[in-house]
Amino acid sequence: MVNQELAKIFNEMAQFLEMDGVAFKPYAYQRAALSLETLNEDVGNIYRQGGIKALLEIPGVGKAIADHIEEYLKTGKIKHYEDYKKKLPLKIDELIKVEGMGPKKIKTLYQKLGIKNLKDLEKAAKAHKIAPLFGFGETTEKNILQGLEFLKRDKGRFLLGYIMPTVTDIFEKLKNLKEVDQISLAGSLRRKKETIGDADILVASKHPAKVMDFFVKLDGIEKIWGKGGTKASVRMREGFDVDLRVLPEKSYGSALQYFTGSKEHNIITRKIAIEKGLKLSEYGVFKGKKQIAGKTEEDVYKAIGLPFIEPELRENEGEIEAALRQAQGKLPGLPKLVGYNEIKGDLHCHSKPDEVKHSKNLENFIEELALSAIEIGYEYIGISDHTKFLKIDDGLNEEQLLKQHEAIKKINEKLKNENSKIRILHGCEANILNDGSIDIKDEVLEKLDYVIAGVHSSFKMSKQEMTQRLAVAMQNPNVDIISHPTGRLIGRREEYQMDFDKILEIAKKTGTILEINANPLRLDLNGFNIRRAKAQGIKMIINTDSHQKDQLTFMEYGVAQARRGWAEKGDITNTLSAEELLKSLKQK
């Protein structure tokens, strides 16, 4: 996709300009990059149909950047960018991922120590070459080493939300192939783990060769690692691998069970089979040499005396015991997991996404969001913008919030007159300040349909201070929901220090809802913490935290995480209708 390639280049251009201390231009390039990333139309098409003039219509694209785009479309290169790369031959995209490293430090380290990539950086930090540099020091060097360790832990793994769109596309194409009888995702992708090593797809077919040929010729494949009679492995342009296996129908279920894992789950299921005098493998369930199951996963589990276990639970974290109890009619059995189609609305949507931040059409955007929500099938959608403490995100002050409240009222009336079923709720995502107070006055918070509060600053407080900070916030009767409660960013930032048991206790006592933030980078609460919260009887809500319209689809990842945390419909507040939801919010 040319849009993505150009976005990557413009983002790097922004970094280069930043290194040179150029003011404002980096922002312009970043904005153009973001604009291209979120554009629904291929920029090549736009140019072919309308030339430079059409390019100038793209928000954030002016004369200079339009010329760059034209140059790239014609020659595959941008001279300005190539010159920079020659001058500073750096792996910016990997170096910038180290926490605390920015363009300036990257440039200094290149000039003083010739550091070009992560490997160079690690070598220099370990040899204590960084600390003595002007502007650096012991702590910085230590932080770099820590940042590198953190990156390594997740090396070679990709965010679920990064992989899923591409794989879904491949999946749909294969599914439509007439030679494909059955198809499923497998591996950690099917279990919906938050990060994925590589993507596995399983197909049942009588014509494996034809399926294989079709697969390796799909768009977006960068390299073919191998292609056999029933297995092929490819590297996608996005950097991750996809493995396809084609199987005969009679062992499709057992293969699916085997390749879905987890390894730990499979070890136990095989042991159970052995206890029953059976053998379970990817080829089926066997009694002696006779196959007694394998066509479907349900059959496989049934053959070893277990009910079907949802893929999201297969981690050997108690699901086998629960399944065994259920099989014996004892309690508690397996949870009846919240369904992907049971969500009735999304309460965490920002109406000021970057691409419209500077335009005046915010009200139109709220209406657009509502229309998207209707398409998804929601009953309600909640607008919850940042508040004034977050200056960078144009946080709203009291006056602006009240104004927004009136605007939303009007949009609701208009939608109602048009016989639309959607209802827009109005909230905000206020900031929990260091002392636990909220950055918006209570008399304004009271007027909103709901209030989300979250920590967006001072992440490095002590455990005791952070626990206290959240506790004070939850005790505010106007605070309904705590957003991204632990603050972690997958592969980038640890959770903040806090006493989570204490937080759960106070959430329970105050009736505060904890958010399951569905953003693929957050997934916060995570499965483990969701399970802890559920055990305490705490209500949760799955929100996307959308900053763009497209991000409403993140809901899928949030539900997946909830399911990994054994959550049932009754645990998740936004499975309620709008009326029920508002009633339950009032109870606090």
Added chain:
DNA sequence: GCCGTTTTCGGCCCGACTGTTTTCAGTCG
């Protein structure tokens, strides 16, 4: 470098935090 108007150039994303250079640059959200 882009945008929007003040139509020809000034404003753009800013406050907190961190570590270090002791008066502030770089990074983060």
